Amino acid sequence: MIPRKLGYALSGFAWPVYALLYTPLALVAYYSLAPAPNMAGHSFHAYHVLLHDGAAFAALRLSLILALCSATSATALGTLLGYGLCRFRSRNARGVLAQLPSLIIYTPIIMPSLVFGISELIFFNFVHSVTGFLAAGLQTMLIAHITFEIPYVALTVFGRLSGLDQNLFEASHDLYADGLKSFLYLVIPVVQPAIIGGFLLGITLSIDDFTISFFTAGPGSVTLPIYIYSAIARKGISPEINALGTLMIGTIIVIALLHFFISRQRERTRQGVFPPPQQTKGAV
Amino acid sequence: MEQMNRDMHEPPLSGAGTLGAISLRGVTRVFAGAVTAVNQIDLDINPGEFFTLLGPSGCGKTTLLRMIAGFETPDAGRILISGREMQDVPAHRRAVNTVFQSYALFPHLNVEQNIGFGLRMRGVKAPERKKRVDAMMELMQIGPFATRSATQLSGGQRQRVALARALVNEPEVVLLDEPLSALDAKLRTELQIELLRMQKRLGMTFIFVTHDQHEALVMSDRIAVMSKGKIQQVGPVLDVYEKPRNAFVAEFLGLSNIFALTPSTAHKVQTVLGELDVAEPLQGASLAMIRPEKIWFYPATTARERPNMFPGVVRESIYMGAATQYRIELANAQFITGVETNNKAAERSWCPGEAVLIELKPENIMLIEP
Numbered sequence: 001m002i003p004r005k006l007g008y009a010l011s012g013f014a015w016p017v018y019a020l021l022y023t024p025l026a027l028v029a030y031y032s033l034a035p036a037p038n039m040a041g042h043s044f045h046a047y048h049v050l051l052h053d054g055a056a057f058a059a060l061r062l063s064l065i066l067a068l069c070s071a072t073s074a075t076a077l078g079t080l081l082g083y084g085l086c087r088f089r090s091r092n093a094r095g096v097l098a099q100l101p102s103l104i105i106y107t108p109i110i111m112p113s114l115v116f117g118i119s120e121l122i123f124f125n126f127v128h129s130v131t132g133f134l135a136a137g138l139q140t141m142l143i144a145h146i147t148f149e150i151p152y153v154a155l156t157v158f159g160r161l162s163g164l165d166q167n168l169f170e171a172s173h174d175l176y177a178d179g180l181k182s183f184l185y186l187v188i189p190v191v192q193p194a195i196i197g198g199f200l201l202g203i204t205l206s207i208d209d210f211t212i213s214f215f216t217a218g219p220g221s222v223t224l225p226i227y228i229y230s231a232i233a234r235k236g237i238s239p240e241i242n243a244l245g246t247l248m249i250g251t252i253i254v255i256a257l258l259h260f261f262i263s264r265q266r267e268r269t270r271q272g273v274f275p276p277p278q279q280t281k282g283a284v
Numbered sequence: 285m286e287q288m289n290r291d292m293h294e295p296p297l298s299g300a301g302t303l304g305a306i307s308l309r310g311v312t313r314v315f316a317g318a319v320t321a322v323n324q325i326d327l328d329i330n331p332g333e334f335f336t337l338l339g340p341s342g343c344g345k346t347t348l349l350r351m352i353a354g355f356e357t358p359d360a361g362r363i364l365i366s367g368r369e370m371q372d373v374p375a376h377r378r379a380v381n382t383v384f385q386s387y388a389l390f391p392h393l394n395v396e397q398n399i400g401f402g403l404r405m406r407g408v409k410a411p412e413r414k415k416r417v418d419a420m421m422e423l424m425q426i427g428p429f430a431t432r433s434a435t436q437l438s439g440g441q442r443q444r445v446a447l448a449r450a451l452v453n454e455p456e457v458v459l460l461d462e463p464l465s466a467l468d469a470k471l472r473t474e475l476q477i478e479l480l481r482m483q484k485r486l487g488m489t490f491i492f493v494t495h496d497q498h499e500a501l502v503m504s505d506r507i508a509v510m511s512k513g514k515i516q517q518v519g520p521v522l523d524v525y526e527k528p529r530n531a532f533v534a535e536f537l538g539l540s541n542i543f544a545l546t547p548s549t550a551h552k553v554q555t556v557l558g559e560l561d562v563a564e565p566l567q568g569a570s571l572a573m574i575r576p577e578k579i580w581f582y583p584a585t586t587a588r589e590r591p592n593m594f595p596g597v598v599r600e601s602i603y604m605g606a607a608t609q610y611r612i613e614l615a616n617a618q619f620i621t622g623v624e625t626n627n628k629a630a631e632r633s634w635c636p637g638e639a640v641l642i643e644l645k646p647e648n649i650m651l652i653e654p
Contacts, residue, residue: 167388170355173375174382175402175449181376185405189392 025249032242046239047247056244059227063207066138066223070145071202077146078153078202079195081105083187085154086161087169105158108151117215120144124216137218144216145206152205153198160194161187302367304331304456304489306352311361313347321347323513325361329491330506334483336492338500339510340536345493348510349459352491354378366456376405380457381450385465387442389434395445396421396430402453420452423482440471447479457489464499476502497537501525509533526575530653534573539609541579541620545572545651553651556618561591561646569651576609578648579622584639592644596620598634610634612642 002010033042050056085101093100108116124140127133134140168190172182188195210225217226224244231241306329313322322344329335337345350356352363354375363370365378381402389398396417403413421427424444429437437445443463450458464472464479480503483490494500500507501521508518509532517529528534531542545553547566552559555572562572584595599619600611603626610622622642626633634640 164391165386165388167384167386168390170353170375171382171384171388171390172401172405173355174353174380175453176376176405177401178374178376181405185401186390186392190390192392 028242029246029249031237032239032246034239034242036239046243050240050243050247053240055222056224056227056240059222059224062138062221063224066141066145066213067203067206070142070149070206071199073142073146074149074202075153075195075199078150078198079157079188079191081150081154082157082161082191082194083183085158105151105154108148109155113148113209113211116148117144117212120147120212121215135218136216136221138221140216140218141213141221141223144212145209148209148212149202149205152201153195156194156198156201157191160191164190302331305329305364305366306457306489306491307362307364307367308348308352309362309364311348311351311358311363313344313351313356314359320513322351322358325513325515327508327515327518329489331489332487334480334490334492334503334505336494336500336504336507337510338494338497338507338536341495343510344513345495345510346461349382349461349491349493352457353380353382353459379455380459381453381455382459382461383443383446383450383463385462387446387463389437389442389445389449391433391435394431394433395426395437398434398445399449399452401449406453416452420448424448424451439467440475443467443475447482451482451486451488455488457491458483460490460492462494463492465494465496472499479503501537509536511536527650528573528652531571531573534650534652539576539621539623540573541576542571542573542652543618545570551646556616557594557614557620557644558616560644560649562649562651563647564649564651566651569653571652571654573650573652574644574648576621576623577607577625578645579612579620580643580645581610581622581624581634582641582643584641586641588641590643592646592649593641594644595639595641598636598638598640601634601636608633612640614642 032046033044035041035043035045085105089101090097096103120140120143124134124136124143128135134143168186169182172186177185207224210229213223213226214229217223222230228241228244231238306327308325308327311322311325311327312320314320325348337348339345347356351358352365352370354370354373365380370378390401393401399420400413400417403416408416418427421430424447426441426444426448429441429445434442434445443466446463460479464475467475476499479490492500492503504521506518506520507524509516509524511532517524517533519527524533525537528537528540534540534542543555543557545555545560548554548559551562553562553566553572554560560572582593588595594614596612596614598610599613600609602609605626607623607625610624612620612622614620620642624633
């Protein structure tokens with residue numbers, strides 16, 4: 001139990017943290033209203049320019065395509081990986097061998113994305129020079145993104161599955177479900193929240209990623225982060241870039257609020273149908 | 285209900301006289317190359333029998349059950365269910381259903397869907413499925429919870445759902461892995477009786493795993509007492525309790541007084557208590573065992589006119605409600621535990637320090653192996 005006074009002190013401490021988090025975002029929104037860099041006054045000029053900037057939209061489109069395709073593939077593969085790691089471990093494995101599955105999952109997450117990006121670049125160049133396939137472009141970015149998203153999905157699915165009563169899988173087999181049916185009728189529905197979570201995480205990571213995209217992109221494949229980076233490199237932080245940032249912040253806030261209201265609504269309907277769950281703890 | 289009964293008592297298929305019978309031959313399971321969980325077990329379980337595997341934790345009883353269910357593969361030996369070899373039959377194609385200790389109810393399904401899962405996986409069409417699930421829910425008195433999530437049930441309700449989920453498939457054999465161990469004492473006693481009635485009514489073979497000797501005695505037709513991966517004794521409840529084969533069985537099933545013996549003449553053995561008359565032939569036994577409730581108490585002044593009567597002093601008296609347990613010190617500093625029912629407590633009970641005469645009737649002395 002935290003003493004009350006300490007509690008007040010800690011909550012007081014929270015405000016500067018919030019300020020640190022949100023002041024920069026507010027500043028971005030504020031500067032997006034400037035007519036030109038370092039110029040006083042307010043206008044929606046930057047937004048006007050942005051909305052007529054074809055290159056920005058092309059970059060956004062590519063980012064979304066990349067995010068959706070990579071997250072979908074990574075979700076499918078990562079779910080299978082998480083399931084496999086949870087269910088098909090060797091019972092006889094000891095020591096490092098027993099830890100191998102989790103090492104395999106964690107390594108790409110821990111690895112700096114710079115290292116990951118460069119290694120992907122080297123790999124794709126190698127494959128391209130040997131086989132002629134996999135020229136740098138959307139396909140290489142897609143493969144790289146799928147690769148780095150898989151561990152995140154696998155980890156969420158693995159976490160959910162290993163938290164379950166392991167007898168559930170046996171119960172499904174006991175009730176006449178073979179491996180495939182058990183996967184479809186037990187595993188998929190039970191880990192569904194983790195799958196959705198992993199998918200959304202994949203989208204976020206993909207849209208957010210600059211480093212890996214940068215190393216694996218081809219000449220024509222410009223994602224939003226690459227576009228922003230090159231725009232800044234060319235002419236510094238312009239009001240248009242701030243406008244773009246503001247729009248992204250706005251979108252995320254809207255999505256977060258929507259999520260909040262929808263889940264609250266759902267919670268209420270559920271409590272209306274059922275009485276609150278009565279917890280019975282048996283000595284299991 | 286009537287419908288249900290008829291469904292459950294389908295006439296046996298022609299030539300399927302062994303439906304629900306289980307035979308184990310030399311079944312062995314070794315874990316990680318070192319621990320022998322189940323060691324060379326031979327066992328026959330009759331159709332329609334309530335059979336209990338009883339033993340302390342780690343004796344291999346659950347592993348044996350899991351091999352019958354198909355979750356574990358024996359390293360050696362054969363398992364036959366209803367006369368069919370189970371060597372290459374995976375769990376999902378065995379006509380057995382399991383009730384797990386943790387119940388293992390599917391968290392994403394409600395009660396009704398949980399019970400119907402097996403039928404759904406076997407491709408039973410929805411209307412037929414609903415009919416059977418409804419009948420089973422009525423039988424188990426869980427109808428009112430049909431649409432509740434499995435996570436919103438009490439322990440007793442979960443247990444019923446788990447049982448219903450197994451029984452609705454009309455398996456030849458039902459495997460129960462300590463299904464009552466998570467429940468409180470009162471509910472447990474209720475469900476023991478209920479489970480027993482259900483089994484008699486449906487006529488399925490039940491294999492019940494427990495470490496609770498009382499539960500095993502109450503419920504079983506026959507018991508197999510297990511220890512260290514081996515079966516120590518198999519037999520009807522009465523036999524296993526009254527005529528244990530060895531010291532382990534005697535001690536695991538209730539209280540017992542055990543003394544080392546050396547044979548003297550026919551029907552007489554020498555023990556630390558003195559010479560005992562016994563009714564049984566010796567047959568290589570080296571221990572004499574008598575249950576505490578089979579010890580007769582008399583006032584110290586009673587004449588010693590029969591064999592096996594010894595004077596002693598009550599050192600401890602533990603009142604247990606229905607009975608009182610006494611610890612008696614005999615002449616040569618030996619202790620023996622006796623139990624008397626309290627139906628005559630008002631009339632006569634023995635106090636610590638009181639001198640008594642005890643009698644071990646020859647027919648109540650069992651000669652057992654170590």
